């Protein structure tokens with residue numbers, strides 16, 4: 001399974017990506033989570049302590065790897081395929097609850113350009129990565145629609161488009177949904193998040209219906225998630241959390257696809 005999680009800023013992409021990766025790891029899937037957001041924070045959600053988060057070397061700073069992808073010297077290398085084991089061994093860091101994490105990285109200083117080479121590496125990784133039945137790759141995308149233009153997640157088999165019930169986030173979700181369809185992604189699912197009541201659920205349902213989007217799952221608003229994050233703790237291990245439990249249900253549904 002190769003799954004990308006996208007949506008407007010702040011809708012809950014990182015929570016969904018992190019909790020899904022955690023769910024698959026608990027199910028004994030060999031799991032890779034890719035933080036493809038140039039403002040990365042998936043590591044914290046996956047339970048990496050803050051001091052260690054700061055030590056993670058992102059792909060954008062892995063010069064040899066970037067050169068492999070972009071330099072003429074080694075062109076062609078990315079025609080080969082990777083196994084999940086290769087990627088885990090060569091590029092990822094371990095996190096406390098069994099998920100292997102890859103961080104794409106960030107723009108280092110003002111005016112230093114874009115994350116294009118690192119994006120290209122992630123795109124190539126996703127393209128050539130062969131994922132077996134008991135393996136899962138979950139990508140936490142950059143907010144908005146820009147990454148679709150770069151085709152970073154073109155080679156996933158499932159795109160989850162997360163939205164809350166605010167019309168602005170649903171409008172962005174619609175745009176992402178359409179672009180993902182144009183890119184030929186096989187399964188595209190709308191996922192509602194932070195649903196606090198029936199009215200919010202209904203408004204997402206109606207929006208999906210009116211715009212030919214497949215509403216796959218609704219995740220409730222959960223105070224406990226917010227509280228954990230306010231303390232700088234991972235919410236993933238909280239078995240009472242309605243949101244985390246709901247994302248596990250989402251994981252089960254994805255396994256049945």
Ligand SMILES: Nc1ncnc2c1ncn2[C@@H]1O[C@H](COP(=O)(O)OP(=O)(O)OP(=O)(O)O)[C@@H](O)[C@H]1O
Nearest residue numbers: 009010011012013014015143194220221222229243
């Ligand atoms: N179901 C939920 N219930 C309550 N709070 C939630 C829920 N989902 C996410 N949040 C909170 O909303 C905030 C944004 O979530 P998150 O960081 O996952 O969003 P994001 O889409 O990844 O944001 P960004 O675009 O900045 O990367 C966080 O404080 C998170 O704890």
Ligand SMILES: [Mg+2]
Nearest residue numbers: 013014037041
């Ligand atoms: Mg995020």
